[in-house]
Amino acid sequence: MTRFLVRRVVAAVPLLLVVSAATFLLVALVPGDAARSIAGRNATPEQVAQVRTELGLDRPVWTQYIDWLGSAINGDLGTSLINQQAVTEQLNARLGATMSLIIGATVVAAVVGVTLGVLGARGGWLGRTVDAASLIGFAVPTFWLALVLVVLLAVKVAAFPALGYTPLGQSPSQWMASLFLPVVTLAVPATASVAKVTRDAVSDAMQRPFVRTLRAAGVPERAIIARHALKNAAVPILTIVGLTFIGALTGAVLIEQIFALPGLGGTAVTATAAGDLPLIQGVVIYFTVIVIAVNLLVDLAYAFFNPRVRVS
Missing domain, CATH: 1.10.3720.10 (MetI-like)
Structure with missing residues (x-):
């Protein structure tokens, strides 16, 4: 029974990786821009671009995912882009x-x-x-x-x-x-x-x-x-x-x-x-x-x- 539990827990790790990677990809494909939401409707394109750069949203999706994964392994799921809370x-x-x-x-x-x-x-x-x-x-x-x-x-x-x-x-x-x-x-x-x-x-x-x-x-x-x-x-x-x-x-x-x-x-x-x-x-x-x-x-x-x- 113990070996069964260990196998199931280990098998869950690839599932978490697949789900988290798929989420990153799907969210990147969904219309919407968090930088625009933060900057406001009346913000200029330059201001939106600046917010996007500050948040790191201008980087490739795979780079963002690797950075997130490194933090998640240590128990840190990041900070909300909207309210800046953990x-x-x-x-x-x-x-x-x-x-x-x-x-x-x-x-x-x-x-x-x-x-x-x-x-x-x-x-x-x-x-x-x-x-x-x-x-x-x-x-x-x-x-x-x-x-x-x-x-x-x-x-x-x-x-x-x-x-x-x-x-x-x-x-x-x-x-x-x-x-x-x-x-x-x-x-x-x-x-x-x-x-x-x-x-x-x-x-x-x-x-x-x-x-x-x-x-x-x-x-x-x-x-x-x-x-x-x-x-x-x-x-x-x-x-x-x-x-x-x-x-x-x-x-x-x-x-x-x-x-x-x-x-x-x-x-x-x-x-x-x-x-x-x-x-x-x-x-x-x-x-x-x-x-x-x-x-x-x-x-x-x-x-x-x-x-x-x-x-x-």
Whole structure:
């Protein structure tokens, strides 16, 4: 297992290099000029050129990338071109909001989705209901659901705030309240996916010979599902939960904009509009590291729940 972890960590290094290099290239091709944004709309071409030279933006892209990579290896992701603040400090300050949103949505989707999937695996009208609910969850647009929740629970009832974010350390109750609407919005389509995969996986496990043997031995149905069927269905369930977490990173960009959450998604949008390459690069690196960490945790969970997939 230790060698497996080491191999996965080492394999992540080329991925980070490829992603960071591709980001530099793509940003260079995207229309926009950070020097123009900093100098102002009324700046002369000479003033814009001077700002570009001061920031080092007049150098070849590959030279800028090598300089950035040398600093990144030492833990320095550079300085924002727009506000001249350290990229690491800005992203660390916004990481909490994004991780709270993503982890919250993933936990809700996993708990509710697995529960519905297990209930639906028994077949009959309940199974058909889970399938129908899954289709509805897939079809509902996220932005529409967000607006409906805001109107119902923030405007008419005023039960939860529609905008803003309260850090956990400041007030746990207000932190939960500020995350309720965005977490529910992000969790609904993910719950549909988890419920459908869980239902199919548990249904397949319940058709296997060992289940018939357990039933013949008088083992209660609940114990068969909880101790045996779910364990055998763990791999597809863990896979969809991991994909749900990763997919929530993309969904967080939209959700943070709608609910005005100060997270990485909103930072990525702002940095892209301003052409702030160091800040864009920092967000990409943070997202990539999160994805690598989640994939590693899913692999470890595979080995825990199913010894047949363990590697030495």
